[in-house]
Amino acid sequence: MATVSYNAIYTMQRDKIQTSMAFDLYQQTSKLNQMYNNLLQVTQQMTPEGTVGNLMETYISTEDTYSQRLLSLDISYNIGLITFSNPALELVMYYDPASGKAPYSNLPLRGDFTLQSLPAVAGSGELKYHSPHKSLCRFSDDLVVSVTREVTFSDGTELVVYVEAKSDITFEMNSLTESLNMPYTLLFSDTAGRVTYSSNASAFEAGERLALSGESGMTGDYVWNRMTGDYGYGLTLLLPVAYYNHELYTWKNHMYWILAIALLMMFMFTLLLRRLINRPFQLIEKEMRTFGKGYMGARQYHTGIDEFDRIFGQFTIMKRQIQQLIMDVEQKEKRRHQLEIEKLAYQINPHFLMNTLNSVRWLAVMHKQAEIEKFVSSLIYLLSYNLGKSEGKATFRSEVEVMRTYLELQQMRHDFEVTLDIAEGGYLDSPVARFILQPIVENAVCHGLDDNGKLDIRMYPDETAQMVRIVIRDDGKGLSRETLALLQRDTPDQQQTGWGIGLRYVRSMLESFYGQKAHMGIESTPNQGTTVTLTLPILHPRKERAI
DSSP states (O other), X not given: OHHHHHHHHHHHHHHHHHHHHHHHHHHHHHHHHHHHHHHHHHHHHTXXXXXXXXXXXXXXXXXXXXXXXXXXXXXXXXXXXXXXXXTTEEEEEEEETTTTEEEEESSOBOTTOOGGGSOEEEXXXXXXXXXXXXXSBTTOOOEEEEEEEEEXXXXXXXXXXXXXXXXXXXXXXHHHHHHHTOOOEEEEEOTTSBEEEESOTTTOOTTOBOOOOSSEEEETTEEEEEEEOTTSOEEEEEEEHHHHTHHHHHHHHHXXXXXXXXXXXXXXXXXXHHHHHHHHHHHHHHHHHHHHTTOOOOOOOOOSOHHHHHHHHHHHHHHHHHHHHHHHHHHHHHHHHHHHHHHHHHHHHHHHXXXXXXXXXXXXXXXXXXXXXXXXXXXXXXXXXXXXXXXXXXXXXHHHHHHHHHHHHHHHHSOOEEEEEEOOSGGGGSBOOXXXXXXXXXXXXXIIOOTTOEEEEEEEEETTTTEEEEEEEEOSSOOOHHHHHHHTOSSOOTTOOTHHHHHHHHHHHHHHHHTTSOEEEEEEETTTEEEEEEEEEOOOGGGOOOO
């Protein structure tokens, strides 16, 4: 409740204040943009190209006193028209920086005026915009915004056009503060982040550096919202954090009372529930303690609470299941021991066969039976590689050698043609899954080829993709569509014999060694032959797996 209400109040307050600040700041910015735009238009009329400036150009270049008097009246008349159409305008003048005097001014100028004292907030070169300051008119204490513009006349005279307009920022900020009961502060800042005007000097003073980024946020003790005017000046509206969080502080006081009452109620409910559930928990603890000592007997409890009675019932069922699991483990242990004995027997038989074949080989050597000795030696090599007795890890080179040996043995019995196209390269010494080529070749020889058949084997690397492609193609009787679909299955099937057993072994070895990186494809057409394609990644020795 506290979290949800806090988030709701915080979100509503943040949205309300941020929206209000953004709207108020937008209004102030729009008013100032309009004021500066009006002042800029007045300064344009006072340039040599403007109405008043053209008269001033003639006034400066005229030497006749009478003509100058008439021109002065015209200038006054035109400035009067400008000020009449802009009631907010106060002081309008041409100022001579060299002499420090105003050749022409519609109102008396303060004696202590200097251009450097004006708080420039934006603009560059000949045009500058000034943030709110005290009017330069000797008889006015109004707060004004002003624009200065440097102009040069045809005779080389350089003057500064100064135009100011009354600003209601102080009144508007006071009204805003009183209506919302929140002490807002408005700041003007230039492009360098220096404050040129502050409606509340206790918050920020003119001349301080205002380091803000973004359009809104919180800095120090203030929440702020910031906009940039059309002419480059920055406007920032500040609100003290204490007023920003006023509703949250009120909420906290209320929540403390709510939490105190809730804790008191929880304490009373705890005492009541303790009396109701303490005894059943003690019974459960006693039952678990006796169970930990090995007692499996079942007991019936009736606590008067259905939930606890169901727990005791499930505990009794668990005891029975554990007893059954103990019996199952004992049976599995006996079976495991029996399988270990059988495993030892299966290991003895291949070793016996290897020793016997070695004896036959040496007997053939003694009787100078070269073909028998070669046949038995090849068979011993195949058995040794298959049983993992050969030294070293399996590589593409060793797999090719085993495949060649097997084909030599089969060519002693069958009449078929073999074409081997093995591309040389460093990839041949890369690690590979053990005994994956011979089962495929064996399937092709025993189940695919007829007499006088042809077996085509190609192996070549793709260095760009870091893959090795192996294609084993025969021109035998091929496979039917049903048999081919059966061979594509990943799970064993009772109908998978011959082709199925060997390919399932190869698929399992590839998946175990390469994961999903290797691919084996089978294409076959009845009476046209079968093609098996292996695509294997080239592994470096440090990535080799123990298979």
